[in-house]
Structure formats: C-alpha cells, structure tokens
Amino acid sequence: MWSAAFVFTSARQAKSSRLMLTACRNLSWTFLSLTNRRLSTRRTLISQTALCSSTSTFSSIPPSLRLLTHSRSFLSSPQISVPLHLSVQSSSSRSLSYSGHCSEKMELKEVLQVLEQLAPLSLAESWDNVGLLVEPSKPRPTKTILLTNDLTDAVMDEAETMNCDLIISYHPPLFRPIKCLVQKDWKQRLAIRAVEAGIAIFSPHTSWDCVKGGVNDWLVGGLGSGQVSVLNQVLGSTSHSHKLEFMVRSAEELSAVMEELKVCDGGMTLQLSVSRPDSSGIHVSVTCSNSALTPSVQTLLRHTAPSHSLSILKLEKPPLLGHGQGRLSVLDQPVPMETAIKKIKSHLGLSHVRLALGLGKTLESSVCTVAVCAGSGASVLNGVKADLYITGEMSHHEVLDAVAKGITVILSDHSNSERGFLAVFRERLAVRLPDTVAVVVSKADRDPLEVV
Ligand SMILES: [Zn+2]
Numbered sequence: 001m002w003s004a005a006f007v008f009t010s011a012r013q014a015k016s017s018r019l020m021l022t023a024c025r026n027l028s029w030t031f032l033s034l035t036n037r038r039l040s041t042r043r044t045l046i047s048q049t050a051l052c053s054s055t056s057t058f059s060s061i062p063p064s065l066r067l068l069t070h071s072r073s074f075l076s077s078p079q080i081s082v083p084l085h086l087s088v089q090s091s092s093s094r095s096l097s098y099s100g101h102c103s104e105k106m107e108l109k110e111v112l113q114v115l116e117q118l119a120p121l122s123l124a125e126s127w128d129n130v131g132l133l134v135e136p137s138k139p140r141p142t143k144t145i146l147l148t149n150d151l152t153d154a155v156m157d158e159a160e161t162m163n164c165d166l167i168i169s170y171h172p173p174l175f176r177p178i179k180c181l182v183q184k185d186w187k188q189r190l191a192i193r194a195v196e197a198g199i200a201i202f203s204p205h206t207s208w209d210c211v212k213g214g215v216n217d218w219l220v221g222g223l224g225s226g227q228v229s230v231l232n233q234v235l236g237s238t239s240h241s242h243k244l245e246f247m248v249r250s251a252e253e254l255s256a257v258m259e260e261l262k263v264c265d266g267g268m269t270l271q272l273s274v275s276r277p278d279s280s281g282i283h284v285s286v287t288c289s290n291s292a293l294t295p296s297v298q299t300l301l302r303h304t305a306p307s308h309s310l311s312i313l314k315l316e317k318p319p320l321l322g323h324g325q326g327r328l329s330v331l332d333q334p335v336p337m338e339t340a341i342k343k344i345k346s347h348l349g350l351s352h353v354r355l356a357l358g359l360g361k362t363l364e365s366s367v368c369t370v371a372v373c374a375g376s377g378a379s380v381l382n383g384v385k386a387d388l389y390i391t392g393e394m395s396h397h398e399v400l401d402a403v404a405k406g407i408t409v410i411l412s413d414h415s416n417s418e419r420g421f422l423a424v425f426r427e428r429l430a431v432r433l434p435d436t437v438a439v440v441v442s443k444a445d446r447d448p449l450e451v452v
Contacts, residue, residue, distance in 0.1 A: 104434040106433060108136075117432070119204055124210070125210075129203065131202065132202050142437055143163075145164070145429070147168050147425065147440065147441045149419045150445060151169040151190055159199055160193070162440065165199065166201075167199055169201060170422070172205055210324050219327070219372045222348065224335070224343070235320065240315060243285060243286070243288075245313070246310045247283060256303075257303055258272065272284070293312075329370050335366070340410075353412050361406060365408075371390075375418055376394070387407065387408065391412075392416060392417035413449045
C-alpha cells in the first residue's frame with residue numbers, strides 16, 4: 001500500500017484555478033417548480049447538474065500514472081430547496097391559502113420543516129450554532145411564534161406574557177458550549193426560563209444571511225434594484241469527492257474492474273462514464289466517495305491497463321448560486337450619496353446612521369455600486385470594490401482603511417442592519433402556516449445602542 005499526499009506547484013495551482021473558473025462558467029442549472037398542495041405555496045428545487053473540478057496529483061504516485069492538468073466533471077449533486085418568491089405576500093393571500101385548514105394543529109416539527117424550506121440550515125456558516133436550541137419535553141401544538149433579533153430578558157417577558165410556544169431568535173441565544181445551567185449567567189437564565197415555560201427556541205442566524213432572498217438581499221434592496229451578486233459564495237456538498245480516469249482494453253476487462261470497484265464503494269456512490277472504444281482501448285471515468293478512494297486506486301493498480309493510464313482528480317464542491325454572505329449591487333439607477341443615505345435610513349426605519357465619507361467624496365458623489373453585509377461585515381466587505389459599504393458595525397481602523405480607498409461607509413449599529421428582515425420573514429412564514437398559528441414580531445427587541 002502506498003501513501004499519498006496532494007502536492008501542487010505554484011504554476012500548477014495557478015493553472016488549475018484558471019481552469020476551474022473556465023469549468024465554472026460551464027455550469028448549468030435545472031429549475032423545477034413544485035407545488036406543495038398542503039400549504040398551497042410554491043418553492044423551487046434547484047438541481048445542479050454539473051460540478052467544477054480541479055487537478056490534484058499524488059507525490060508518490062507510480063510514474064506510470066499520467067498526471068492530468070485539467071478536467072471537468074458532470075455529476076448529479078444533492079438537491080437543495082429554496083424559496084422562489086422573494087416578495088412579501090399580503091395577509092389576504094394567507095386566508096386564500098388556508099381556507100379549509102383553519103382548525104389545523106401545527107406541531108413543532110412541522111413548523112421546523114417550513115423553516116427549513118425557507119432557509120436550509122445547511123447554508124449556515126460552519127462556526128455557527130443554528131437550528132432548534134431548546135426543545136420542550138412535553139409536545140404541544142404551536143399556536144404562537146415570536147420573532148426576535150435577540151433574545152433578551154425583555155423579549156422573554158414578552159414571550160411568557162403572550163404564552164408563546166416558539167421563539168425564533170435570529171442570533172443564537174446559546175452559542176458556546178455550556179457546562180452548567182445557573183442563574184448568574186444571563187443567557188443560561190433565559191434558557192432555564194424557556195425550559196420551565198415549555199417554550200421552544202430556534203435560531204436561523206447565518207442561514208438567513210446566506211439564503212437567496214434573505215437578510216442580505218433585503219438589506220441591499222434598500223437602495224433600489226440592481227444587478228446583485230454574492231460576496232462570499234456558499235458551496236454545496238457532494239458524495240463524490242474524486243474522479244478516477246483510466247483505460248481498459250476490452251469490455252470484459254471493464255466488467256471485471258467495475259465489479260471490484262463496486263466492492264470498494266459498497267456499490268452506493270460509484271458513478272461510471274464510458275467513452276466509445278478507440279484504437280487505444282476504452283476510456284473509463286469513475287467518481288467515488290472519499291472513503292472509497294484508496295481501495296479503488298489499489299484495485300485499479302492491480303490491473304495492467306488501468307495502472308498505466310490512471311489519473312486521479314479531486315472534485316470541487318459546487319457553488320449554490322445566489323446563496324452566501326454579503327451582497328454587491330450595481331444599481332440600475334445610480335443615486336447621489338445624500339439620496340443613498342435617505343434611502344437606507346428609511347429602509348432600516350432609523351432616524352440616524354453613522355457616515356464616513358470616502359476620500360475625495362462628497363454628499364453629491366454618485367453611488368453606482370453598493371456592498372452590504374448585515375451585522376458585523378468588515379471581514380466580508382474587506383477588499384470589495386464599491387462606492388459604498390453598508391453594514392451594522394466596523395472597527396475604527398476598518399473604517400479608516402475603507403475611507404482611504406475612497407469608499408464611503410454607513411454604519412447602522414449591529415442589529416439595526418438585521419432587524420427589519422423580521423417583518424419580511426413574518427409574512428413569508430405566516431402564509432405557509434395554518435390560521436391557528438399567530439406569527440408575531442417582538443416589540444421589546446431593540447438594538448442595545450441608541451443615539452442620545
Ligand atoms: Zn448579527
């Protein structure tokens with residue numbers, strides 16, 4: 001058994017990157033509309049039918065193995081369900097959707113399924129703590145859902161007063177691992193109150209940021225329509241991590257090799273593609289899971305023709321278009337900075353925002369491009385070319401860096417750049433639930449900072 005490691009040279013890396021981009025441009029997507037009859041709402045299944053691939057080489061691979069410099073892969077990948085319509089639906093559409101379902105009881109797990117349809121938790125950042133954070137021991141129908149940006153003592157008071165069944169807190173109230181549940185810690189105290197009151201807590205956080213039509217699309221929409229792109233693209237997942245390309249001399253040899261490869265992969269994820277035979281033999285392409293890679297290579301090295309022609313490629317994860325952190329909009333109608341400020345204050349419902357004019361810019365300067373990231377956006381916005389950055393908070397030095405590049409910065413305070421989406425989401429959720437469920441936006445929730 002030979003051990004292997006991926007080794008790139010700088011030139012190879014650069015070449016692979018260029019080729020990967022070329023492959024990305026060839027992605028094709030299939031959109032299938034489904035009708036959810038029970039809920040009378042439409043959503044979209046996006047099936048990605050192609051993946052990018054980049055080249056990997058083994059440092060200790062036998063010299064007989066040919067090293068490829070590029071390849072493309074066309075595979076099926078797991079599907080992801082995302083909302084099709086981004087617009088707010090009126091309350092009248094709710095009664096239309098739910099005629100005949102007025103007495104329907106909604107269990108917590110059914111609400112969670114609807115939340116997953118609106119923003120799959122798989123879109124959340126890996127460091128995040130999203131999903132159901134508190135689950136009551138005694139199941140009860142969900143009649144009242146309270147939406148809040150942050151779960152504070154004031155919001156918990158509100159939830160208890162309205163006999164709330166589920167709190168959807170955008171920021172996760174439980175984030176770091178805890179070793180005890182005691183009263184001296186304010187977040188643990190809130191978790192205890194929720195458990196004692198039988199209130200479930202769910203947090204979507206970065207899944208709402210990343211999803212197409214989520215918090216960041218809502219935020220950038222405040223300056224009007226434009227060509228919107230994602231700043232930090234979310235990648236999907238695939239069970240196929242590698243592609244093995246090799247030659248066989250005959251159909252009989254192919255059949256024998258494939259039988260052995262199926263054993264390596266348990267017959268579960270292997271995908272085969274065979275070209276027409278030519279004078280050199282039959283070109284075979286097989287994709288496999290990461291766990292099946294080593295036994296598959298060992299199998300192929302036992303056969304003469306495959307061992308002399310084997311190439312191994314590492315497959316890239318597919319981009320989920322429209323999903324990711326931050327947005328850049330090239331505005332359809334450029335506006336003076338003064339107008340941009342008025343628009344964003346109106347969009348966020350604020351009387352004041354903080355402004356740092358970019359070097360050489362004035363209130364009359366034109367805003368053609370705007371980059372946004374809800375919350376604390378410096379890491380996402382860093383290096384992005386735009387006339388205007390809009391986010392909740394940035395440090396003093398991060399603002400200075402942007403201004404020196406001629407980029408104007410508008411800061412709203414952290415949660416003020418997020419909270420307005422709750423009303424949009426309330427409408428989106430309400431039309432997907434029976435009339436027995438009330439969806440309410442918290443009145444007690446507010447940014448801890450205020451202008452005085
Ligand atoms: Zn935030």
